[in-house]
Amino acid sequence: MSSTTSPTATSFVSDPHSYGRPAEVSVHHLELELLVDFATRTLTGTATWQLSNHAGAPELLLDTRDLIIEDVLLHGPAGTPAPFALGPADAVLGQCLRISLQPGTTAVTIQYRTTPAAAALQWLTPEQTAGREQPFLFTQSQAILARTWLPCQDSPGVRFTYEARVRVPAHLLALMSAENPQERSATGEYHFRMSQPIPAYLMALAVGDVEFRPLSARTGVYAEAVTLPGAAAEFSDLEEMVTAAEDLYGPYRWERYDLLVLPPSFPFGGMENPRLTFVTPTILAGDRSLTSLVAHELAHSWSGNLVTNATWNDFWLNEGFTVYFERRIMEKLYGRTYADMLQVLGHTALQHTLVELGPTSPDTHLHLNLAGRDPDEGLNEIAYEKGNYLLLTLEHLVGRATLDTFIKEYFARHSFRSMDTASFVHYLRQELLDQHPGLEEQLQLDAWIQGPGLPAVAPPVSASRFAAVAEGLRQWKEGTPPAALDTAAWSSHEWVYFLQRLPPGLTLVQLTELDTTFGFTHSGNAEVLAAWFPHTITAGYAPAAEALRHFMTRVGRRKFLVPLYRALLAVPDGADQARRIYAEARGNYHAVATNTFDALLGKPVE
Numbered sequence: 001m002s003s004t005t006s007p008t009a010t011s012f013v014s015d016p017h018s019y020g021r022p023a024e025v026s027v028h029h030l031e032l033e034l035l036v037d038f039a040t041r042t043l044t045g046t047a048t049w050q051l052s053n054h055a056g057a058p059e060l061l062l063d064t065r066d067l068i069i070e071d072v073l074l075h076g077p078a079g080t081p082a083p084f085a086l087g088p089a090d091a092v093l094g095q096c097l098r099i100s101l102q103p104g105t106t107a108v109t110i111q112y113r114t115t116p117a118a119a120a121l122q123w124l125t126p127e128q129t130a131g132r133e134q135p136f137l138f139t140q141s142q143a144i145l146a147r148t149w150l151p152c153q154d155s156p157g158v159r160f161t162y163e164a165r166v167r168v169p170a171h172l173l174a175l176m177s178a179e180n181p182q183e184r185s186a187t188g189e190y191h192f193r194m195s196q197p198i199p200a201y202l203m204a205l206a207v208g209d210v211e212f213r214p215l216s217a218r219t220g221v222y223a224e225a226v227t228l229p230g231a232a233a234e235f236s237d238l239e240e241m242v243t244a245a246e247d248l249y250g251p252y253r254w255e256r257y258d259l260l261v262l263p264p265s266f267p268f269g270g271m272e273n274p275r276l277t278f279v280t281p282t283i284l285a286g287d288r289s290l291t292s293l294v295a296h297e298l299a300h301s302w303s304g305n306l307v308t309n310a311t312w313n314d315f316w317l318n319e320g321f322t323v324y325f326e327r328r329i330m331e332k333l334y335g336r337t338y339a340d341m342l343q344v345l346g347h348t349a350l351q352h353t354l355v356e357l358g359p360t361s362p363d364t365h366l367h368l369n370l371a372g373r374d375p376d377e378g379l380n381e382i383a384y385e386k387g388n389y390l391l392l393t394l395e396h397l398v399g400r401a402t403l404d405t406f407i408k409e410y411f412a413r414h415s416f417r418s419m420d421t422a423s424f425v426h427y428l429r430q431e432l433l434d435q436h437p438g439l440e441e442q443l444q445l446d447a448w449i450q451g452p453g454l455p456a457v458a459p460p461v462s463a464s465r466f467a468a469v470a471e472g473l474r475q476w477k478e479g480t481p482p483a484a485l486d487t488a489a490w491s492s493h494e495w496v497y498f499l500q501r502l503p504p505g506l507t508l509v510q511l512t513e514l515d516t517t518f519g520f521t522h523s524g525n526a527e528v529l530a531a532w533f534p535h536t537i538t539a540g541y542a543p544a545a546e547a548l549r550h551f552m553t554r555v556g557r558r559k560f561l562v563p564l565y566r567a568l569l570a571v572p573d574g575a576d577q578a579r580r581i582y583a584e585a586r587g588n589y590h591a592v593a594t595n596t597f598d599a600l601l602g603k604p605v606e
Helices: 228-234 238-249 292-299 316-334 336-357 381-398 400-413 421-431 439-443 445-450 465-477 492-500 508-518 526-539 542-554 558-569 574-588 591-601
Strands: 025-037 042-053 059-064 068-075 084-086 095-100 107-113 121-124 136-139 159-167 173-176 189-199 205-208 210-214 219-224 257-261 276-279 307-309 417-419
Touching: 025 059, 025 205, 042 059, 059 107, 068 084, 095 107, 159 173, 173 189, 173 210, 210 228, 219 228, 219 238, 228 257, 238 257, 238 292, 238 316, 238 400, 276 292, 292 316, 307 316, 316 336, 316 381, 316 421, 336 381, 336 465, 336 492, 381 400, 381 439, 381 445, 400 421, 417 421, 421 445, 439 445, 465 492, 492 526, 508 526, 508 542, 526 542, 526 558, 542 558, 542 574, 558 574, 558 591, 574 591
Parallel strands: 025 159, 219 257, 257 276, 307 417
Antiparallel strands: 025 042, 042 107, 059 095, 068 107, 084 095, 121 136, 136 205, 159 189, 173 205, 210 219
């Protein structure tokens, strides 16, 4: 099987979230065999790793968590079973798998099984899917959950190519972050190949009763049959998005760009698995108003998948660039006034996060120190919106054309490589800041990277389309009936802005009037619902109670759920309601979400 040239030992940065020592021995190609068993909720696997032993090291260290390791075989002159041992279990890191090597060992084969509790894997019953007839499996490997279904060097700084053979029930389709089938196999056996090197967190697998519909020669969408027509209509601009992205920052390097619409329990808006972005059905609003999320995941094909953060302390290098890129795509497709709305809503989310974390918290630095902690704690608006704001500030200081040239060259020079914060700062100085005397002082670079909050140099953001919303709010506060407001041209972004800026302490009469006029409680737009429900919770607005329960038990997206559970905890008797909902909903949430809510609410008694 094919492989790629292995990286040099000097290209690796020490990662506090991995037991691996890739500077000594690194993996560079994977041959994977998996048997998917829905009855036992387990994967039975054989993983063969091709190795580069840079330092003649006597052992290979891999990351595992809750894996049952059955046997290890060495490849090379000896070709013999290898001594191996699992280290003590750590709540965050799992266990280190130590494999003794012999001189000349070129590869190792590991036979293993997952457990039903594997955190990356969500096994859904038919009732938890859109079609409600067949089970569904999907993975979520980011940040360090690949190790729960694959023994690997689970660090974003380690890249590898892979080939896989996966066996599933014959009536289901298997998909991976690789070259994918578009039709089912009569035998239930699928072969996959990923010829571009990726890190472990971009390993992905999904198995379900899904179908494919092409959108262009290189784009398409997979979804359950009941979801597919709506999804194809919602994503009809996908090819235009890819073209717009290429026009900005260079060619798309992954051949195909397809989407998979997952069941609603998916804990994130999207996951940028190469060639096959996983997306939440909560963006299927029926009017393409929430497709900026797709632009975001597409942008990751450059910032993240092509040039990857070396460790999770450098996560902002993925997400800050991606948010900036996403909004440039949306501007190119739908105009500056549209993109400006996204900037303002993002800035609002950033301000909320800064308040929540505290003005002096080191967790508001772009470069983080997450050693000893779950790296999921760094997956918040600091990486996304503060990182984006740094690039916006650079654009403000040097001009868009100069910044675009810098970004395009940055992606081209560092393709299929990792980048840590110190190396990026060096590159930024060398290629941009040093060309403009005084620019670094104007930018206050160190205050962005190593300082809390937002530097004073950050330019203000505004959206002209929100001016009409602000005027509508003013009129309503002064007594104008909701039905008399001029809202006909508002998009979901305007409605979210309106709801976010409603005054606190709304009365039941006011909520009833707003709801009767605009139908918020029964909106089909998840963003609108997530902005509406906090008001209904605070006021005890009974007509929304059942819709709230339904939303929280069906939708698994943390972005929506965390504020809603916190809103419930803040009102009298709300804690009991929150725990009742969580007890009902927990089985529908992914482990990424339950980790958050177990800490917030306590694990329900089974």
